Amino acid sequence: MNISDGASPVEKLKAAQEKQQVEKALQRLLDMCAGATGALVATADGFVVARVFKQDIAEKSLAAITSSVMSLAEALVNETGQGPCQNLIVEGQEGHVVSLRINHTRVLTAMATRNTRLGMLLSAAKVCAEQLASTLGEK
Amino acid sequence: MNQPILSKEAIALMLRMRFLIKNEFGELLSFQTQEAAAKFCEYGFRSSQPALRELAQLLSSLISAPVSEAPRPRESSILELLASDLIEQPVRLVFTRIPAFVIDKPRRRCLLNFSFEELLEELRPLGTVDPGLTRLEPISLGELAELEKKAISASLPGLMWLCGLQFSQGQLLPKPRSFPAFGLSRWPDFGTLPHAAQHLKMATFLMRKTASLDGLTAGTGATKNEAVAFLNACFLCGWLKRVEGVAPPAPAAPKSGLRGVIGRIRVRLGMSG
Amino acid sequence: MSNMTEVKIIFTGTMGAGKTTAINAISEIKTISTEAVATDETAQRKETTTVGMDYGEVTVDEGLVLRLYGTPGQRRFRHMWEILAKGALGFVILVDNARPAPLEDLSIYLDNFKNHIAASAAVIGVTRTDVSAQPDIDAYYQYLAEREEMHPVMTVDVRRREDVLMLLDSLLLSREFE
Numbered sequence: 001m002n003i004s005d006g007a008s009p010v011e012k013l014k015a016a017q018e019k020q021q022v023e024k025a026l027q028r029l030l031d032m033c034a035g036a037t038g039a040l041v042a043t044a045d046g047f048v049v050a051r052v053f054k055q056d057i058a059e060k061s062l063a064a065i066t067s068s069v070m071s072l073a074e075a076l077v078n079e080t081g082q083g084p085c086q087n088l089i090v091e092g093q094e095g096h097v098v099s100l101r102i103n104h105t106r107v108l109t110a111m112a113t114r115n116t117r118l119g120m121l122l123s124a125a126k127v128c129a130e131q132l133a134s135t136l137g138e139k
Numbered sequence: 140m141n142q143p144i145l146s147k148e149a150i151a152l153m154l155r156m157r158f159l160i161k162n163e164f165g166e167l168l169s170f171q172t173q174e175a176a177a178k179f180c181e182y183g184f185r186s187s188q189p190a191l192r193e194l195a196q197l198l199s200s201l202i203s204a205p206v207s208e209a210p211r212p213r214e215s216s217i218l219e220l221l222a223s224d225l226i227e228q229p230v231r232l233v234f235t236r237i238p239a240f241v242i243d244k245p246r247r248r249c250l251l252n253f254s255f256e257e258l259l260e261e262l263r264p265l266g267t268v269d270p271g272l273t274r275l276e277p278i279s280l281g282e283l284a285e286l287e288k289k290a291i292s293a294s295l296p297g298l299m300w301l302c303g304l305q306f307s308q309g310q311l312l313p314k315p316r317s318f319p320a321f322g323l324s325r326w327p328d329f330g331t332l333p334h335a336a337q338h339l340k341m342a343t344f345l346m347r348k349t350a351s352l353d354g355l356t357a358g359t360g361a362t363k364n365e366a367v368a369f370l371n372a373c374f375l376c377g378w379l380k381r382v383e384g385v386a387p388p389a390p391a392a393p394k395s396g397l398r399g400v401i402g403r404i405r406v407r408l409g410m411s412g
Numbered sequence: 413m414s415n416m417t418e419v420k421i422i423f424t425g426t427m428g429a430g431k432t433t434a435i436n437a438i439s440e441i442k443t444i445s446t447e448a449v450a451t452d453e454t455a456q457r458k459e460t461t462t463v464g465m466d467y468g469e470v471t472v473d474e475g476l477v478l479r480l481y482g483t484p485g486q487r488r489f490r491h492m493w494e495i496l497a498k499g500a501l502g503f504v505i506l507v508d509n510a511r512p513a514p515l516e517d518l519s520i521y522l523d524n525f526k527n528h529i530a531a532s533a534a535v536i537g538v539t540r541t542d543v544s545a546q547p548d549i550d551a552y553y554q555y556l557a558e559r560e561e562m563h564p565v566m567t568v569d570v571r572r573r574e575d576v577l578m579l580l581d582s583l584l585l586s587r588e589f590e
């Protein structure tokens with residue numbers, strides 16, 4: 001299953017264009033934050049839009065999990081009256097993962113090694129998300 | 140030759156019997172007379188086939204009353220009829236208390252000149268009083284095709300289910316009465332069949348365990364009348380299973396923590412019954 | 413001291429079959445949902461789809477809360493299925509009869525939750541039979557028999573509270589008489 005399955009030629013072309021734009025933005029993110037190991041943009045309902053990774057990852061499940069945890073984090077922030085949710089930070093033993101919403105239908109996840117400063121990763125991801133929001137518009 | 144002409148329903152019964160007898164009884168192929176009907180009865184009573192004996196019984200009760208008299212319809216129970224093999228082929232049922240309609244068992248439907256809801260309206264005031272079946276008329280395929288164009292089609296299991304629940308009067312039908320114990324082959328579709336919480340409980344009980352009538356009432360808290368009506372309804376719909384040998388009474392299991400919790404939830408959600 | 417017991421029921425099944433609606437129909441609290449705009453085939457008739465979970469609650473009494481969890485429907489969210497399924501009292505599987513292969517849809521959930529269902533119970537609610545009458549309920553039972561499984565199968569309209577309660581009750585009774 002892919003986002004462009006069953007789409008019209010025009011839609012396929014648009015999806016290919018978006019993939020290119022997003023890949024460029026993700027590459028800039030990796031360039032900006034030296035410790036970043038990869039980044040991915042998913043649709044809010046869990047499909048891969050584009051990804052740039054230094055090593056192999058299971059991109060499809062990462063996209064789906066990104067959409068799940070982003071939605072759960074938003075529910076958590078809303079239920080506790082702290083909303084709206086700005087970003088999601090997960091610190092693992094081996095590294096950090098951050099997720100942000102780009103717009104209504106796109107979510108960004110980026111990850112970096114343990115030695116990377118969390119603030120570096122987060123600000124690079126924010127810049128990337130803002131750039132993409134203005135390129136892609138409010139979908 | 141001048142014997143009274145047999146009623147339509149008697150002829151229908153003989154046709155049905157002839158079908159079961161097949162060619163063994165060739166000389167009775169002419170069956171327009173009382174005499175022929177009497178021979179059919181005699182043959183039927185001696186038969187080893189229960190279906191034939193049943194038909195002979197019906198036929199004999201039909202011809203014992205002179206047909207030339209003003210029609211005094213004999214009422215037979217709608218439940219017995221629905222449980223019998225007299226409705227294997229499409230037939231029209233004629234009643235004293237409700238409008239006639241057609242049962243088409245091969246296609247699991249009834250054909251009505253009115254909506255199923257109207258049929259329910261007709262049945263409701265009768266309470267547990269049987270609608271009074273007076274006769275059944277076989278329907279030819281041609282007639283069936285005609286009916287299809289104008290009649291309303293309703294689900295036969297739906298009718299069977301309702302009649303079982305409503306007209307059982309505390310009596311198990313003869314066949315299930317002979318079952319040592321009961322099981323079910325599937326849950327009735329309570330999404331479409333009218334039901335009470337008790338029916339879901341009995342169905343689930345018989346899907347998970349097997350039980351005699353007493354075991355069913357003891358295990359679910361249903362009354363005997365409720366259980367009988369439920370068993371008859373399931374039998375008519377073809378979901379009741381004969382189970383050999385009564386299952387040993389379940390050991391009085393102490394109410395586990397889980398059972399207690401389930402009981403509380405069911406009470407809270409208004410399901411206790 | 414009151415000892416709070418929590419009982420968990422899982423609503424799962426095909427996307428768009430009405431899991432969120434079913435939980436809404438009986439929950440006492442405002443249902444928490446994690447909907448996202450759908451970009452796949454669901455988008456044809458439903459604008460959003462559950463990507464995390466739905467959550468609703470019924471307070472039974474002082475010491476007992478019934479928790480209702482809805483899972484996402486699509487297979488790519490199976491990471492959520494496993495997280496949510498743990499320790500459930502039972503599974504309500506909703507199948508959209510108007511989709512191309514409802515029995516195949518059903519098999520996804522029976523397979524995925526196989527071990528959990530074997531340890532608890534399941535009930536199958538068939539929705540949208542008004543749009544497509546086939547497969548009929550007999551076909552569902554036949555399919556279950558082929559799998560050597562037996563669960564209640566009921567036609568439902570999950571917008572109706574009594575239909576959802578009926579599914580829940582057959583699940584509870586299945587556990588009671590196990």
